[in-house]
Amino acid sequence: MTNKHKEKYKALLHLLKSFNKVAIAFSGGVDSTFLVAAAREALGENVVAYTVNSPYIPDWEITEAIEWAKQTGVEHEIIKTKIPDNIINNPLNRCYLCKKQIFTLLKSKAKKRNIKYLLEGTNKDDEGDYRPGMKALEELEVISPLREVGLTKAEIRQLSKGLGLPTWDKPAYACLLTRIPYDITITPEELIRIEKGEGYLFQLGFEGARLRSHGNLARIELQQEQFELMNDKNKKETIVKKLKAAGYQFICIDLEGYRMGGRWGNGVMGERKNGEMEKWSGDTH
Missing domain, CATH: 3.30.70.2210 (Alpha-Beta Plaits)
Incomplete structure (x- = not known):
């Protein structure tokens, strides 16, 4: 772990501590696992992880998310959903519509628990990729801490390895x-x-x-x-x-x-x- 990595991780912990209590969209992938681990270090018990279980999410990914959450002791809730009616024909703006519906649901869940901040795992590299769902996140004011502190995918993998996270070399995946x-x-x-x-x-x-x-x-x-x-x-x-x-x-x-x-x-x-x-x-x- 380089000094640059350490400084960015320190900045991430500082940012997370400012939220006091958070809910995190947790898929079990490289980025969201790292974010949950960092939030646990920064906020202790004041972290809730939400995993969406939908027909377009593979069962093995849900299982991995559940197992890791149990091992770490983070509070974890599985939210079962169906395929939204407005994306059943896989429209061009599918990703935007899907993100908008899912994160609206997650924000509602968090609000019922008096949790003001909903976080997710977009990183710095994602700014240069085609990700129409990011528009929905911005509209809903969902926070992307990894992106805010400038962490790239490669840096997240290196930091995850240093933290002993099993996802540090997990291949990228999509729904x-x-x-x-x-x-x-x-x-x-x-x-x-x-x-x-x-x-x-x-x-x-x-x-x-x-x-x-x-x-x-x-x-x-x-x-x-x-x-x-x-x-x-x-x-x-x-x-x-x-x-x-x-x-x-x-x-x-x-x-x-x-x-x-x-x-x-x-x-x-x-x-x-x-x-x-x-x-x-x-x-x-």
Whole structure:
């Protein structure tokens, strides 16, 4: 841990102490886990972590969040929600609409407990990425302490490692809605299929890979260092077998590899069966 890291962490603790008591949107990812840990150090028992359990959040991520919260003793509440009606067709502004509804709910929960400040884990790097949900956070006056003190993702990982957090090297993740093209109706069955498909990939060593679902075609985005792993004949055969059993007819590897929504603007374009173009819903949070 460098002096620069220590100074930023000190600034973060100072900022958190000024809030006295906080509620934190806690997904179990790298940023929110680090934020909860720092808040616990700064505020002790005056921290409540809220985890949203929705059909588009993988079960394994909820389980990891619950287990870590139990280990640390932080007060933790699971809030079960359905897919909001206004995003059921995966509109272009899905991320904004979803964030607006979820964080309105979290603010209401916090207010009932006389908690004035709701925090979340956006970091400095996110300013340069395509994240339409940030507009909703600003409108609702949700606080992003990591961003405010200028902590980058790499710095958060290093500080997390120094704190002994198990998430320090956890791959970045995004909700399952980002695996489906815009303007396509979302169904629980499709979300389950994608979650299971990515689970198969993770088990075979492709952590952080994405399964983009185009109807009967599964497009797999790998991390750049994972392409060599795909040369293993047994792995390829297992992936094909599992994904075909899940209902996909065609399985392909995207040669560009994994890429976040910030590289796509409003979405990458691909062809539909009818020859029209579809906007792709990339990772935006």
